Amino acid sequence: MLFRESLKQLRREERLAAAKVRAEQSEKEKSIFLATMSHExxxxxxxxxxxxxLLANEAQSEQEKRHAETILVSGRALLQIINDILDLSKIEAGMLQISSDPVMCGTWCASCSRCLPGRPLSEAWNCTQKSPQVCPTPC
Structure with missing residues (x-):
């Protein structure tokens, strides 16, 4: 009876060790994937x-300039989202540092409104021009 229990325990430990190896390999492959996707x-x-x-700088009309700037602002926002997603590996490794910085609310609201043409930002996020230009804490 004791021998049988010891054998069961040994098999459990072997399965756990094999699962740990698979998990570590999977984590390594995920890191390689994230690094590759980051570049790609x-x-x-x-x-x-x-x-x-270039389009914004060489625009012939104000409308062309606004359209090019909208592409630029939206592209930068998308790049930030991509960077945030790819920071997942830093979070999991415990290497991500978080800081509390002031936010330029007026600038942020104007930027968001350019990305949502035809829809007032105040309607979307209840943001008004009366908001302070600099918030001491993230808004």
Whole structure:
């Protein structure tokens, strides 16, 4: 009876050790994937941002300039989202540092409103021009 219990315990430990090895391998593969995707996604995004800047600088009319700037602002927002997603590996490794910085609410609201043409930002987020230009804490 004692021998049988010891054998069961040994098999459980072997299964746990094998599962641990698989989990570690999977984690390593995920890190490699994230590093590869980081490069593969950021490279074309930087090209989009660069050409958007060129378009904005060489725009013939104010409308063309606004459209190019909207592409640029939206592209930067998308790049930030991509960076946040790719920071997952830093979070899991315990290497991500979080800081509390002031936010330029007026600038942020104006930027968001350009990304949502035709819809007042105040309708979407209840944000008004009366909001302070600099918030001491994230808003």
């Amino acid at each position: 996604i950021r490279t074309p995004m930087n090209a989009i941002l660069g050409f958007s800047e």
